[in-house]
Structures are given as structure tokens and as C-alpha cells.
Amino acid sequence: MRRDAALGSQSFNFATISSANFTATAEVARGDRRGEKVNKGGRRAGYVQRAGEKAERRGGPPGVRCRGGRLQTGGGGLGRAAHHRRRARGVMFIDLHEDIAHYFLTSLSPQPFDVDAEGRQSDLPKLRRAGADLVVAAVFPFVNSYSGWSPNLQLALEGFKVYYSLSDAHGVKIVEGRGDLAAPGLKLLVSLEGADVLSSVDDLRLFFRLGLRALGLTWNLGNKWGGSCCGGRDRGLSEEGYGLVEAAQRMGVLVDLAHAGERTALDALDVARRPVVVSHANAAAVHNHRRNVGDEVLKRLRDVGGVIGLTFIPSTISADPTPRDLAKHARYIRDKFGAEVLAVGTDYLGISTAPRGLESVDKISRLAEALREAGFSREEVEAVMWANAARVLREALP
Numbered sequence: 001m002r003r004d005a006a007l008g009s010q011s012f013n014f015a016t017i018s019s020a021n022f023t024a025t026a027e028v029a030r031g032d033r034r035g036e037k038v039n040k041g042g043r044r045a046g047y048v049q050r051a052g053e054k055a056e057r058r059g060g061p062p063g064v065r066c067r068g069g070r071l072q073t074g075g076g077g078l079g080r081a082a083h084h085r086r087r088a089r090g091v092m093f094i095d096l097h098e099d100i101a102h103y104f105l106t107s108l109s110p111q112p113f114d115v116d117a118e119g120r121q122s123d124l125p126k127l128r129r130a131g132a133d134l135v136v137a138a139v140f141p142f143v144n145s146y147s148g149w150s151p152n153l154q155l156a157l158e159g160f161k162v163y164y165s166l167s168d169a170h171g172v173k174i175v176e177g178r179g180d181l182a183a184p185g186l187k188l189l190v191s192l193e194g195a196d197v198l199s200s201v202d203d204l205r206l207f208f209r210l211g212l213r214a215l216g217l218t219w220n221l222g223n224k225w226g227g228s229c230c231g232g233r234d235r236g237l238s239e240e241g242y243g244l245v246e247a248a249q250r251m252g253v254l255v256d257l258a259h260a261g262e263r264t265a266l267d268a269l270d271v272a273r274r275p276v277v278v279s280h281a282n283a284a285a286v287h288n289h290r291r292n293v294g295d296e297v298l299k300r301l302r303d304v305g306g307v308i309g310l311t312f313i314p315s316t317i318s319a320d321p322t323p324r325d326l327a328k329h330a331r332y333i334r335d336k337f338g339a340e341v342l343a344v345g346t347d348y349l350g351i352s353t354a355p356r357g358l359e360s361v362d363k364i365s366r367l368a369e370a371l372r373e374a375g376f377s378r379e380e381v382e383a384v385m386w387a388n389a390a391r392v393l394r395e396a397l398p
């Protein structure tokens with residue numbers, strides 16, 4: 001499914017937020033292979049240089065589900081005490097996709113993550129103000145060169161090192177199993193954005209031991225496992241791709257279908273035995289964009305108990321996006337498939353600009369407000385902001 005014609009039509013300009021620390025770069029793919037990845041705060045030689053964009057519900061513990069049309073908010077994976085502490089402070093939040101490692105590996109002189117850096121989309125002080133409980137922290141394993149992107153194992157390892165360094169320096173826990181979900185404070189769950197650096201299922205086993213707990217099958221390039229949304233023809237999951245999905249689910253690695261081609265996504269959903277996610281994308285029916293997902297994927301995602309993370313990549317939302325525009329995607333998905341399929345995957349630190357009013361993660365409550373204005377109940381807003389994601393993590397992790 002190619003929707004390239006819809007790309008590159010952004011007319012908005014967020015120069016105001018990029019004037020401080022952000023270096024505005026070419027935004028989301030303009031009909032080329034680039035995705036939402038961007039460099040921030042300058043360029044470093046080497047590594048990613050000229051980036052663009054870079055159900056088993058049966059038997060699981062209760063989370064947030066529709067039962068007889070009524071949405072139920074359980075304790076998520078967070079433990080009741082932690083849940084109540086967060087509730088007391090306001091909106092709680094789980095982000096299914098941030099490019100923290102990419103930011104540190106590609107910025108010229110990034111400030112430490114515990115500094116509330118002006119103009120930075122996400123850092124620890126902002127995440128804490130946002131009430132963030134868990135962030136799925138991406139390892140982006142591609143190097144850009146003059147002739148295009150190529151997967152790079154060393155870069156993937158560098159991403160892991162960033163997360164372990166952050167964990168050591170700032171006491172942020174890296175989640176390895178569902179038992180960790182109840183740990184106090186902000187937690188990271190490490191995800192690989194594209195299985196291109198894996199040459200076999202045995203490699204997944206190694207990455208699992210490194211702490212990997214979520215796996216994107218593809219980024220914007222097709223690979224031996226499956227087809228992408230953006231690179232060549234999507235022939236669906238390969239034989240090996242089926243094996244990879246099954247192995248990941250057996251191990252307790254959350255399968256992520258963001259960036260996957262539609263056929264590949266549907267194939268993966270066919271064999272899913274635990275919930276999967278589309279960590280950062282919006283609804284194609286609301287805004288036609290090749291990174292957005294169609295109704296068939298959303299329906300099957302709902303059927304396996306998975307979620308889609310509403311994403312802040314401007315070109316996937318509308319021509320001049322606002323929180324209200326994003327809430328339109330949410331409302332469409334809720335009305336057609338139920339609120340239990342909704343979550344949030346901002347893509348902060350992987351996008352050069354964010355929607356007006358959502359420039360950084362500490363403004364996340366504006367999304368909650370927009371959802372309320374769009375007719376979401378308080379319970380539904382909580383489900384979108386964290387509880388649905390918590391349910392999926394609890395069911396997908398070992």
C-alpha cells in the first residue's frame with residue numbers, strides 16, 4: 001500500500017520551538033525511504049547523519065477492557081499502591097515510543113537526561129512532570145550514508161549502552177519482566193526499531209539477554225523478515241518472519257508492527273498468540289499517510305488484545321496538527337474498534353517538530369484534555385494514556 005502522494009505536503013512551520021536547541025531538518029519522508037528520525041542539537045560525524053524520520057486476553061489478569069460496552073480500568077501492571085500514588089498526582093502516562101538513544105547518539109553536545117533542557121522534547125524532569133510511568137525506549141539500528149540507510153549492529157549495541165548508562169546514572173529501571181512493571185518511579189523498556197540487525201532467531205535470544213523486550217519487525221526498509229510501509233513491495237511475512245514472531249512471543253518480547261507493511265502486519269497478527277502493538281502510528285482512514293494503519297489492521301489488533309500508540313509525527317496527523325486533530329484519530333478508532341485498542345507512542349526525540357501544544361512530553365495532559373473534549377470518558381482517557389498499554393505489557397512480557 002503506497003501512499004507516497006500524501007507525503008511532503010506539510011506546510012506548517014515550528015521554527016519557534018526549534019530556535020533553541022533543535023535543528024530543524026527535513027521532516028518526514030518526502031516520497032523517499034526516510035522516516036521520522038531526525039537529528040537534534042547538531043550533527044556528529046559518523047552514525048546517523050542526515051536523518052529524516054527516521055491475544056491472549058484469555059486468562060490474563062484484568063486490565064482495561066470493554067465488557068458489555070463498559071470500560072473497566074484495572075490496576076494495569078503497575079500495582080495498586082503505585083497506581084494510587086500516581087493518580088493522586090494527576091494523569092499517569094505510558095509512552096510506547098521515544099527515541100532517547102538516537103538523540104544521544106546523534107546530538108553534538110546533548111545535555112544530561114536529568115536536565116530540564118529548554119526546547120528538548122523529552123528528558124527526565126519533563127517525563128516526571130508528565131507523570132510518566134514507563135517509556136518504551138527505542139534502539140534505532142540504522143546508519144545513514146550518502147547513498148541511503150543501512151542496518152548496523154554496532155549502532156544497535158551503542159543504543160543499549162545509552163540505556164544502561166541512563167539507568168546507572170539516574171536510577172531508571174530497565175523493565176525485563178512483568179514483575180518490574182510495579183517498580184516505583186520511571187521505567188524504560190528497551191525496543192529495537194527494525195529486526196534488520198538480527199540474522200537469525202538465535203540473535204533475538206542474544207538481544208533478549210541484553211534486555212530487549214520489544215521488537216519492531218521492520219523500519220522503513222523491507223528486510224528478510226517482512227515488508228515495510230515504505231520500502232518496496234510488501235510481500236508479507238517471510239517463512240523466517242513467521243518464526244521470528246513466534247519466537248519473540250514465546251520469549252516475551254513484545255512484537256511491534258509500526259513501520260510494517262499492511263500485509264506483513266496482517267500476517268503477524270494471524271499468528272499472534274499474545275497482544276502485539278503498533279507503537280507509533282495513526283489511523284489511515286482519518287489521514288492518509290503510509291505510516292498510518294488501515295481498518296483491517298486495527299480490527300485484528302483489537303482482536304488480539306493489542307494497542308496502537310497514537311503518534312505525534314505531524315505529517316501522520318493532519319496538515320497543521322493540534323491536539324484536537326490527534327483526538328480525531330483517537331475518536332475514530334474508539335468509535336469503530338473500542339477504546340481498549342488505544343494508547344500513546346509519541347516518537348519524541350525522533351521527530352523534528354511536534355504538534356502545536358504538544359511540543360514536549362510535559363505537555364501530555366493537553367492530549368488528555370483534547371480526548372475529554374472529543375467525548376472520551378475519564379476512564380477512557382486513563383485507558384488511552386496508560387492502562388491499555390500496561391495491560392498489553394503485562395500480557396506480553398515474560
Ligand SMILES: [Zn+2]
Nearest residue numbers: 035036054280
Ligand atoms: Zn519510527
